[in-house]
Amino acid sequence: MSLAPVAPKVSVRPFERCDVTEVLSLMRELAVYERYIDQFRVTESDIIENGLSAFPHFGVFVAEMDGDIIGIAVHYEVPWTYDLKPVLVLKELFVSKHARALGAGRALLNQIEKHALEINASRTVWTILKDNDAAKQFYVKAGGQKDAVWELWGIEHSKK
Template identity: 85%
Template sequence: MSLTPVAPKVSVRPFKRGDVTDILSLMRELAVYERYIDQFRVTESDIIENGLNSSPRFGVFVAEMDGDIVGIAVHYEIPWTYDLKPVLVLKELFVSKHARALGAGKALLTQIEKHALEINASRIVWTVLRDNVAAKQFYVEVGGQQDTAWELWEFVHSIKAE
């Protein structure tokens, strides 16, 4: 007789309308973790309007455990340029703290890889906060590697509509 606890099964699927409240909650958790909650402006209607319309600007895969959404992988495509293949951008990968190390992150990345193959992407790219050591270790464990050729740049000033 084994007393070892069994981790709940993780399933991953594209999001649907009924998931929006949970997705927004996880996005807020991520905004707190990454220290930009004061600038966070996404609403449920934004997710619906931009992710579930006939020409979505982004997609979301959700990870479920025991019927609860515990993780998200927000992604979008950059159309091809030089190689006639799109680049898949993993904008946000987030798993709720209580579900980490139970396979949800790996399951979400597996789905992202499947999606990249489906769209014939040349690569998957993402960014990581410099001080997020746990995320970097996770990405190395699953085969990710830091891009040594390119640096992240941005405009220092805010771009504001007048």
């Protein structure tokens, strides 16, 4: 009798102080993937000060498998405006290359969806690089869709 291999179990939880080094490592890995590593300035101190303070500016869910952090979902809230409900912004969802296709991305997105319901968010929004077809396919499969009304615009602020 042959037994099928057991798929590793992915668990998701909010990050803690002991996770900061691994979270930063995944943020750097994402910066390389998205081609902005030369502009990346985040430090462990920044993550602690802005993500783990009494009044954090962002949160991070981490995906773990066999005790290792393999993915992150960085998020923040935009306070309510016209509908009296916040918008949840998924700033970064990233799974390390070696752990893709194991369910970590979907588990992180499920946690984001759960969090959005807990805070009574009207919607969750995110951006995708124009050439990241794999991400587009992932989000479409999960029920995401391109916004039919809004375009992303911005102004660059550079300091000399």
